[in-house]
Amino acid sequence: MVLRSCWKSRHKIAGPAHCWMRPGFAALLWLCLTQFGSGSGAVGETKSVVQKDAEFDVTYNDTVTSDNQTIYAFNHTISRNKTEGVRVTVDVLSEGLESPILFVVRQKQAVLSFQVPLILRGLYQRKYPYAHVGRTLCQPPTRAASETQYFFVDVSTLSSLGTHYQLRVSRVDSFTLQTDKKFSFTASPSQPQYFKYVFPDGVDTVIVKVSSEMNFPCSVMSIQDIQCPVYDLDNNVAFIGMYQTMTKKGAITVQRKDFPSNSFYVVVVVKTEDEACGGPLRFYPLRPDELINAGNRTKVLDVVVSPAINSEVYVMGMLFCLGIFLSFYLLTFLVACLQNKRMNKREALLNPADMSPAETASLLGKTPASPYEYGSFADNGSTLSSEAVTDSATSTDNNYGYMERSLDSVGRSRQESLSSVEEDDYDTLADIDSDKNIVRTKKFLCVSDLARKDKRILSKKYQIYFWNIATIAVFYALPVIQLVITYQTVVNVTGNQDICYYNFLCAHPLGALSAFNNILSNLGYVMLGLLFLLIVLKRDIVHNRALLRNDLNALECGIPKHFGLFYAMGTALMMEGLLSACYHVCPNYTNFQFDTSFMYMIAGLCMLKLYQKRHPDINASAYTAYACLAAVIFFSVLGVVFGKGNMVFWIVFSVIHILATLLLSTQLYYMGRWRLDSGILRRMVYVIYTDCIRQCSGPMYIDRMVLLVMGNIINWSLAAYGLIERPNDFASYLLAIAICNLLLYFAFYIIMKLRSGERIQCLALVCILFTAVVWGFALFFFFQGLSTWQKTPAESREHNRDCILLSFFDDHDIWHFLSSIAMFGSFLVLLTMDDDLDTVQRDKIYVF
Known part of the structure; x- marks a missing residue:
């Protein structure tokens, strides 16, 4: 009965001209309750209702109590070709309100209600009252060419005291944004703003950029479909659409396919607090005066909508990326052809077609006497006599440094004698331990002294590096791919652009991926890593063929050829590309290790390869090496999670860093002739007393001592820097330690x-110079810092910058290009830097 009488009285009040209006059930129920009941009267008491015909751009000053209700009736004409916004602005002039004023705006397809003072909540449920409120009315599209629509603003309160207010309804002429035209506006938490944008013909993707000269107050930009209601308050702006927090910059790429109406709203809301943007965190509770002052938050912003790149730019970007790295394949093929041509000419000069191998050996002044005359110390642990080595070297130098043995019996006897040899057989014999200590204490060591183990055993040992990293890659990559797919799905479903730290000013989506360009630019790591594996495979095949034909140079000259670490390095480079691409699907705080884990591995493997070149017998095993790298990655995770401002963590890490440096220095200086046990401290004190205090003798191995002293100084300095400064980016700090040590060892080498x-051949010298230049440019682009997950998403967006290459790639993409090329060049340097020793006897190659 109450609802029926309310409905009848409502139509009587509105007049027959407005009987076609049908407000929503919630608004109707509210009208009934306010008309038949109030805070001061009994339920059922009649309330005085006054309706006024109102006009736009007129300020209405009035008073409302619990005994009366005012309804303002507006009408306006809308057209299909032109969209005008309507904005309602309210000010409450009374202070110390007993009850708020309720404003209800009834439209044809929507109802908007809000109270004044408007109460918005912040962190810890703190309340912020706003006495000045401005709201834009939703404008649903119309199918008619022109249509007159009515809307009503109902004002009521439950306060028995008279409350003064001001009401003004105005048109927003610039409600529709124009392409590439900047528009400035002002917003606050109680006065949000939103505007409409319609896709022009031929434009499928646009980028919406919102900027401000003010860091704070913190604000939110949102992209919402054309529908009512529009969520434009701090407590509901994240309900639908895409949104992101911002301080000075914000950008969202919008695609036409996501909006069936070919248009969308750009909503900008100022937050009540700044914690989401990295602002100061206020302590709870605040005093009443602080709450009032905290409500004065106005921000001037600019918005511009620009067309994004088209499909042609995508194609050009992909072709450019492929073209760069395929050119390395072409260049490598040409260099290989030139080298094969030179080798064929050399073989033609040394081995004429009408000469047998025996005649060739006779021509060189050497006739094989027995299958064991050229016993290889690289294969069976024995060394040639000094006279034999001298004769062999002399004859080699005088006859182009090349000789080939073709006696099959030598290869068969060697394979039979070594068929059951294992590496552990050497280390368990007392005489081998004694011989090892005697050899390694020589003042000047040669490679032959540290290449005494069987080549077949060492090859198996170093192949474990490749198989282990391949296994790690599979078990590491599968959950990573699954996780980043989940991240991308969450971003697409929720619309929360704060989950991922992109460079939003140059993030080009493709399919479900939000930043395809950042993923594509990692292709170089994979392609160049594969190319390096092919180069290593070719060298491995050539070397094995030389061994099968018992080539003297392959057996007894040059740095021992072990390719397991090279295969591991190439695999690590490919995995770096894959995991970096996974990281850039959604870069954030929780998946940073995807991008850094294999960087640590690459740095560690390069150092191990440098050390292995002159110390093949005593290099670390794959299990020990990967265990140490796992410990580094473990500390990297701990540093990011617990290291920020935690003095205890930095003290523990610095102590471990210094102790690890000392232990490694001892291992390198004594060539493995020391033991880590309970007597280590006693032996250290004894050495210090006898060598430094008692007779003050200098170090026996000067070169090694210089390297280790410099290494300790650098590492201790880095440890002190970390302890004092405590950098936020612990992962980069740890990577800097690894790179500094690698560069130091490489320079020493x-x-x-x-x-x-020794000399550096032309190819290796070109690789060194080229790599150094590329690394310089790569680091320049790396330090541009387009985004950082150490800060809030809004602060990270302050560093965002536009694309600088083909309108498709940004600075970080160029870092990907250049760093992949630089890593490939660095690997080539390690592969070719000792090619000048391929014809030099190993007992003439020094160890350092």
Whole structure:
């Protein structure tokens, strides 16, 4: 009965001209309750209702109590070709309100209600009252060419005291945004703003950019479909659409396919607090005066909508990326052809077609006497006599440094004698331990002294590096791919653009991927890693063929050829590309290790390969090496999670860092001739007393001592820097430690190589110079810092920048290009830097 009488009285009040209006059930129920009941009267008491015909752009000053209700009736004409916004602005002039004023705006297809003072909640449920409120009315599309629509603004309160207010309804002429035209506006938590954008013909993707000169207050930009209601308050803006927090910059790429109406709303809301944007965290509770002052938050912003790139730019970007790295394949093929041509000419000069191998050996002044005359110390642990080595070297130098043995019996006897040899057989014999200590204490070691184990055994040992990293890659990559797919799905479903730290000003979506360009630019790691594996495979095949034909140079000259670490390095480079691409699907705080784990592995494997070149017998096993790298990755995770501002963590890490440096220095200096047991401290004190205090003798191995002293100084300095500064990006800090040590060891290797009278061939020298230049440019682009997950998403977006290459790639993409090329070049340097020793006897190659 109450609802029926309410409905009848409502039509009587509105007049027959407005009987076609049918408000929603919620608004009707509210009208009934306010008309037949109030805070001061009994339920059923009649309330005085006054309806006024109102006009746009007129300010109405009035008073409302619990005994009266005012209804303002507006009408306006809308057309299909032109969209005008309508904005309602309300000010409450009374202070110390007993009850708020309720405003209900009834439209044809929507009902908007809000109270004044408007109460918005912040962190810890803190309440912020706003006495000045402005709201834009929803504008649903119309099918008619022109249509007159009515809407009503109902004002009521339950306060028995008179409350003064001001009401103004105005048109927003610039409600529709124009392409590439900047529009400025002002927003606050109680006065959000939103505008409409319609896709022009021929434009399928646009990028919406919102900017401000003010860092704070923190704000939110949102992209919503054309529907009512529009969620434009801090407590509901995240309900639908895409949204992101922002301070100075915000950008969202919008695709036409996601909006059936070919249009959307750009909503900008100022938040009540700044914690989401990295602002100061206020302590709870606040005083009443602080709550009032905290409500004064106005921000001036600019919005511009620009067309994004088209499909042609996508194609050009992909072709450019493929073209760069395929050119390396072509260049490698040409270099290989030139080298094969030179080798064929060399073989033609040394082995004429009408000469047998025996005649060739006779021509060179050497006639094989027995299958064991050229016993290989690289294969069976024995060494040639100094006279034999001298004769062999002399004859080799005088006859183009090349000789081939073709006696099958030598290969058969060697394979039979070594068929049951294992590496552990050497280390369990007392005489081998004694011989090892005697050899390694020589002041000047040669490669022959540290290449005494069987080549077949060492090859198996180093192949484990490849198989282990391949296994790690499979078990690591599968859950990573699954996780990042989940991340991308969450971003697409929720619309929360704060989950991932993209460079939003240059993030080009493709399919479900939000930043396809950042993923595509990692292709270089995979392609160049595969190319390096092919180069290593070719060298491995050539070397094995030389061994099968018992080539003297392959058996007894040059740095021992072990390719297991090279295969592991190429695999690590490919995995770096795959995992970096996975990381850039959704870069954030929780998956940073996807991008850094194999960087640590690459740095560690390169150092191991440098050390293995001159110390093949005593290099670390794959299990020990990967266990140490796992410990590094473990500390990387701990540092990011617990290291920020935690002094205890930094003290523990610095102590472990210094102790690890000392232990490694001891291992390198004594060539493995020391034991880590309970007597280590006593032996250290004894060495210090006898060598430094008692007789002050200098170090026996000067070169090694210089390297280790410099290494300790650098590592201790890095440990001190970390302890004092406590950098936020612990992962990059740890990677910097690894790179500094790698560069130090590489520089030491090059200097000692030149000091030992060795030379660097042209190909290796070109690789070194080219790689150094590329690394310089790569680091320049790396330090541009387009985004950072150490800060809030809004602060990270302050570093976003536009694309700089083909309108498709940004600075970080160029870092991907250049760093993949630089890593490939670095691997080539390690592969080719000792090619000048391929014809030099191993007892003439110094160890350093």
